[in-house]
Amino acid sequence: MTTPTPLPTDEVADARAGRPARSGRRRRLLVGALVGALVLGAGGVALAATAERPVSAEALVQSYADPDAVENPLTGTVGGDAAARNATYVETELVYLNGTDLSTQVATTLGIDLAEVDLEAARVGDSNVINITSTAPDRAGALAQAQTAADVYIAGRVQRLTDRINAVLASVQSQITANEQAIAALPDPPITGFDSNEQQRGALGQQSVDLLNARDTLQRAAADTSQIAGQIQQADVLPSGAVSDNVLTIAAAVLLGALLGAVLAPVVSALRGRVRDDQDVANLGVPVLSPDLPSASAPRRSSALLRAVQLQALQLPAGPVNGGSLAVVAATPGVGATFTAVAHALHAARRGKTVLVTSDGPGVADGVGGLQDHVDLTLTPSNPVAGLVVVHGLRTTPVPGLLVLVLGEATTDHVADARSIDDLLPDGFVPTATAAGWSVVVDAPPLDVSDEGVRAARQCRETLVVAAVGSSRVVDVDRAVQILHAAGTTPAGVLVNRLPRGAARSASSSSDRQPLEDEAAESRRHRRRAAEDRDRRPELDAAPVTEEMPVVRPEAPNVVARPRHG
Numbered sequence: 001m002t003t004p005t006p007l008p009t010d011e012v013a014d015a016r017a018g019r020p021a022r023s024g025r026r027r028r029l030l031v032g033a034l035v036g037a038l039v040l041g042a043g044g045v046a047l048a049a050t051a052e053r054p055v056s057a058e059a060l061v062q063s064y065a066d067p068d069a070v071e072n073p074l075t076g077t078v079g080g081d082a083a084a085r086n087a088t089y090v091e092t093e094l095v096y097l098n099g100t101d102l103s104t105q106v107a108t109t110l111g112i113d114l115a116e117v118d119l120e121a122a123r124v125g126d127s128n129v130i131n132i133t134s135t136a137p138d139r140a141g142a143l144a145q146a147q148t149a150a151d152v153y154i155a156g157r158v159q160r161l162t163d164r165i166n167a168v169l170a171s172v173q174s175q176i177t178a179n180e181q182a183i184a185a186l187p188d189p190p191i192t193g194f195d196s197n198e199q200q201r202g203a204l205g206q207q208s209v210d211l212l213n214a215r216d217t218l219q220r221a222a223a224d225t226s227q228i229a230g231q232i233q234q235a236d237v238l239p240s241g242a243v244s245d246n247v248l249t250i251a252a253a254v255l256l257g258a259l260l261g262a263v264l265a266p267v268v269s270a271l272r273g274r275v276r277d278d279q280d281v282a283n284l285g286v287p288v289l290s291p292d293l294p295s296a297s298a299p300r301r302s303s304a305l306l307r308a309v310q311l312q313a314l315q316l317p318a319g320p321v322n323g324g325s326l327a328v329v330a331a332t333p334g335v336g337a338t339f340t341a342v343a344h345a346l347h348a349a350r351r352g353k354t355v356l357v358t359s360d361g362p363g364v365a366d367g368v369g370g371l372q373d374h375v376d377l378t379l380t381p382s383n384p385v386a387g388l389v390v391v392h393g394l395r396t397t398p399v400p401g402l403l404v405l406v407l408g409e410a411t412t413d414h415v416a417d418a419r420s421i422d423d424l425l426p427d428g429f430v431p432t433a434t435a436a437g438w439s440v441v442v443d444a445p446p447l448d449v450s451d452e453g454v455r456a457a458r459q460c461r462e463t464l465v466v467a468a469v470g471s472s473r474v475v476d477v478d479r480a481v482q483i484l485h486a487a488g489t490t491p492a493g494v495l496v497n498r499l500p501r502g503a504a505r506s507a508s509s510s511s512d513r514q515p516l517e518d519e520a521a522e523s524r525r526h527r528r529r530a531a532e533d534r535d536r537r538p539e540l541d542a543a544p545v546t547e548e549m550p551v552v553r554p555e556a557p558n559v560v561a562r563p564r565h566g
Helices: 009-017 021-050 082-097 100-110 139-185 198-223 242-272 301-314 337-349 361-368 429-435 452-459 474-486 510-536 538-542
Strands: 055-063 119-123 129-136 229-237 325-330 354-358 374-379 389-396 402-406 439-443 462-468 493-497 559-561
Touching: 021 242, 055 139, 082 100, 082 119, 082 129, 082 139, 100 119, 100 139, 119 139, 129 139, 139 198, 139 229, 301 337, 325 337, 325 429, 325 452, 325 474, 337 354, 337 361, 337 402, 337 439, 337 462, 337 493, 354 361, 354 429, 361 402, 374 429, 429 439, 429 452, 452 474, 462 474
Parallel strands: 325 439, 325 462, 354 402, 354 439, 462 493
Antiparallel strands: 055 129, 055 229, 119 129, 374 389, 374 559, 389 402
8 A cells, every 4th residue: 555645844734724714704705795786786676666756847937127218217228237237136036936925826826735836946057047947746747837837937027027117107107297287387488578487398398208208118118028038948857867866776775785795694604603614613623624625616626626635635644545444424415525535535546446335326426437337345354264255236437446335226136235334244344345455435424314424434444524614504513523422433624615505515516526537537547557657667566656656556356347237
């Protein structure tokens, strides 16, 4: 039996360190963030779809100050800065438009409550155009309020100008009448001689002319009152921005969900007691083996798998690689126990004769590339007096030197009644096989469904408890360790796998089966190459054993193939 080439000290230390615990934490954070984003994102979509958003409508009106003829009927002009006077006028109108008087008139006109009227007026730039905006729960209400506000304002503005013109006209007319009466009260001018009232009569006459001109101007202004204010755009619905609001709502929900998911994922995992990383099982009283088996997404998966198994084998001195035995035990299913057992069996088969005992025939078959003919295994124990021992029902595999014993498997002319490893041989199958020069790996069923793992651990020199991140609970792993301790066995360590969940955790997964098949093919190539070299150069048999040139033992003469028919 050969010993694998020791690795450099720093590589062994790195292997024992395993993956950083933060790798599992990052994975939990990402998964939690994704789940949270999906959940709250869906809620945001539903909220955005069902949200009732208010509708806004606007109407544009233009309004001008009173004509100069109304401000000063006698001269028709007003002094001062016209722009400043116009700005003051617009600001005054905005105060009226944003006040309760206009809202009250709109509510009265529409027959609605004053609280339902929501109006806002604003000047458009430096012009005399005013934007009247209304907001209502629905489109019709918003349009009605905006249009009514514009109509009410225009009508009111025209009416205010008309009332002022009428008032000024009345004043001018009264002055005209007074002048006419004053002129009539003056004595008639003398036919000859000096007229003492000539100047007064002339002043009153000129004043009457000015008043008559002012009256004419006011009458023309009264005819043009409709031009003082008007509507330049009918009420129309404003773009609501619902799309952008919905996008913001959904984006905010997704972001909030991602944050909450990332924060709550470790908390939920801790509350559920799930294994999150190696640190969660570091205090169970047994070592934590490292590194774990590489995930399906790891680059160069086959070489990474081989390297991981090699490093694990260094921590199992009495394991199958060194001619010993290994029981692979899991507390619960779905943690990659079969995958781990097959990987160690393939690695051991590269160095010598190996038997893999399992209850999961299909899973092992996928892992090793298929199960072939049934054979009977004749074991020659170290004590010749004990005689030969024959074990029936083993299966050959495409991997040279690797046999698989499926417990409880029925054949055509022989039924393997052994449902347990204890039923194979009275003195124990594993110690008998190892004494005969065979390495043994036992893939035991989970401890929560069978106590076969305890029986295997009693017979094997090394026991490995397998757990998986997310699938295993700390309490279950601890219970498995305690069960093995109570049975009088001490596990060599706990292996925390980070394999993909679901079916990919078993050897039957396509993502995990491929590297195992690669390992099996590599083992066959090594054996074939070594056999060819040995045939050409017999002196190679005495060459030192290295990892690059594994020792390949000839097929055991005590394996008798019995092809089964049917």
